Amino acid sequence: MxxxxxxxxxxxxxxxxxxxxxxxxxxxxxxxxxxxxxxxxxxxxxxxxxxxxxxxxxxxxxxxxxxxxxxxxxxxxxxxxxxxxxxxxxxxxxxxxxxxxxxxxxxxxxxxxxxxAGITLIAAGDAGIDTVADARGKRIAFVAGNPSVNVKCEAILAFGDLTLEDVEVVMFPTYAAAMSSMTRNESDATCTTPTTSQLYELAESPRGIHYAPLEADNAEGWEKLLRVLPIMGPSDEDIAAGLPEGEIAKMAAYxxxxxxxxxxxxxxxxxxxxxxxxxxxxxxxxxxxxxxxxxxxxxxxxxxxxxxxxxxxxxxxxxxxxxxxxxxxxxxxxxxxxxxxxxxxxxxxxxxxxxxxxxxxxxxxxxxxxxxxxx
CATH class of the missing domain: 3.40.190.10 (Periplasmic binding protein-like II)
Incomplete structure (x- = not known):
């Protein structure tokens, strides 16, 4: 944004x-x-x-x-x-x-x-998750006792016509543990803000980092997302870990x-x-x-x-x-x-x-x- x-x-x-x-x-x-x-x-x-x-x-x-x-x-x-x-x-x-x-x-x-702030499905670069729909069957990091993160991720998965039953939910005891889990190859993706410190570590790791896009013109995807959590909207984000200067990542804003x-x-x-x-x-x-x-x-x-x-x-x-x-x-x-x-x-x-x-x-x-x- x-x-x-x-x-x-x-x-x-x-x-x-x-x-x-x-x-x-x-x-x-x-x-x-x-x-x-x-x-x-x-x-x-x-x-x-x-x-x-x-x-x-x-x-x-x-x-x-x-x-x-x-x-x-x-x-x-x-x-x-x-x-x-x-x-x-x-x-x-x-x-x-x-x-x-x-x-x-x-x-x-x-x-x-x-x-x-911006948010989207943030994946390890080698996880094969180019779009949200590609997260089917992948390991998604969630945080115990933290609906703030988890429900946003559920909403973002809905953008790709996925439910929690379509992915492997991996629960971590703390936010920090969940965010660093991709670098440790304990998960493939999670949902968070793109400037969390652990994401910079992921971007510099051998796995790399990728932001699954939430395109503003995908009306069907946004309808499904907002049905789960009606507090977000489309956002163009230019500040994100591992994002090359001058590039834009299509995210949600909250x-x-x-x-x-x-x-x-x-x-x-x-x-x-x-x-x-x-x-x-x-x-x-x-x-x-x-x-x-x-x-x-x-x-x-x-x-x-x-x-x-x-x-x-x-x-x-x-x-x-x-x-x-x-x-x-x-x-x-x-x-x-x-x-x-x-x-x-x-x-x-x-x-x-x-x-x-x-x-x-x-x-x-x-x-x-x-x-x-x-x-």
């Missing part, structure tokens, strides 16, 4: 009104959750944390986890301030997949910002990482955080090949996995990024989440004695009814 960043400043505000100063309002210490060490999300969180330390003196501890639940639990329990999440934010906000259980269900999460917090996080705290994210941009924008996409004209725009936090909206509006169309999207997305949370509370109370094996399926049917009523 070729993005041209622009920076919007409102210097006159400094003399007209006293706005919160990020350097004063940021806490002395923060805890963030992120994917495993070696992931793109961890690298980007680390670069931003370093910029916060240099610019504002804030010390950040990053807590890595290879599972979506491991990244979300500290956030919900108040042990972490923000999570650099992937699609587990969407799944928990919807009470879907791993979160369609009595212990979880939909929760009121809110986004601060999210970088545009948001990763999505900086996420809870709805009850104080508005002023989130305002100070996104203000600091904006003001320290020049310190971290070159931290990785894709970090320039954290410019808020890109990372502060819908669509996102969950609604934006009020503190983020306040700052985005002040710098001229937030539009009436963005506000309409956010209100609609918030109404959807509110409806699901309310339906969940009623459903759980009425079905608390239902066996766990039946509960998730029954809730997913009820969830479908709620969503249909919102259309």
């Amino acid at each position: 070729n993005f041209t960043s622009f920076r919007t400043t409102v210097a006159a505000l400094a003399t007209c009104v006293a706005l919160p100063a990020a350097a004063q309002d940021l806490p002395d210490t923060m805890v963030w959750t992120a994917y495993d060490v070696g992931s793109a999300g961890y690298a980007e969180a680390s670069a931003i944390a370093d910029a916060f330390g240099r610019e504002f003196g804030t010390r950040v501890r990053i807590q890595p986890s290879g599972s979506g639940i491991g990244r979300l639990q500290p956030l919900l329990q108040g042990r972490a301030d923000y999570g650099f999440l992937a699609t587990e934010a969407f799944f928990m906000g919807e009470g879907a997949y791993d979160y369609a259980t009595k212990e979880w269900g939909p929760r009121q999460l809110r986004a601060v910002a999210g970088r545009p 948001r990763y990482p999505v900086i996420t917090t809870t709805k009850d996080k104080a508005e002023d705290e989130v305002y100070a955080f996104i203000k600091a994210l904006d003001e320290s941009y020049d310190l971290y924008k070159d931290g990785t090949a894709t970090m320039g996409r954290w410019s808020l004209d890109l990372a502060g725009k819908p669509a996102m996995d969950v609604p934006f936090h009020d503190g983020a909206v306040r700052y985005l509006r002040e710098i001229g990024v937030w539009t009436d169309e963005d506000e309409a999207w956010n209100q609609k997305r918030t109404a959807r989440m509110d409806a699901l949370v309310a339906a969940w509370d009623e459903f759980l109370e009425a079905n608390s004695d239902m066996p766990d094996a039946e509960y998730a399926d029954a809730w997913m049917s009820r969830r479908a009814e709620v969503l249909a009523s919102l259309d």
Whole structure:
């Protein structure tokens, strides 16, 4: 995806009104959750944390986890301030997949910002997987307890008219283990962002690397993909491990990482955080090949996995990024989440004695009814 960043400043505000100063309002210490060490999300969180330390003196501890639940639990329990999440934010906000259980269900999460990212089926160059359809019978790396990766891969396989029964699913305990499995010849392909550090190792290995294309003009393939996961769209990606300069890989676009917090996080705290994210941009924008996409004209725009936090909206509006169309999207997305949370509370109370094996399926049917009523 070729993005041209622009920076919007409102210097006159400094003399007209006293706005919160990020350097004063940021806490002395923060805890963030992120994917495993070696992931793109961890690298980007680390670069931003370093910029916060240099610019504002804030010390950040990053807590890595290879599972979506491991990244979300500290956030919900108040042990972490923000999570650099992937699609587990969407799944928990919807009470879907791993979160369609009595212990979880939909929760009121809110986004601060999210970088545009590309994804496709990424294969070892010697695996014989030129197109997604060629993955039939091949070993596909999945991550235990991580629907964010796994459901995207299921959707991408659907693009090639494949289901999980058409491939050999190889489950790995962590994201890092799954991403490095192709280099070790323990799998043939996986689905992830194209700048994960393990992919650079794969590209330099004897196996090589190949990006199975998701062509924008394949209407049938996209219809099948979006039927599984309706949060992606076609993307031309020019930053990817092993991709020759000047070439384009046809991928899907989504948001990763999505900086996420809870709805009850104080508005002023989130305002100070996104203000600091904006003001320290020049310190971290070159931290990785894709970090320039954290410019808020890109990372502060819908669509996102969950609604934006009020503190983020306040700052985005002040710098001229937030539009009436963005506000309409956010209100609609918030109404959807509110409806699901309310339906969940009623459903759980009425079905608390239902066996766990039946509960998730029954809730997913009820969830479908709620969503249909919102259309």
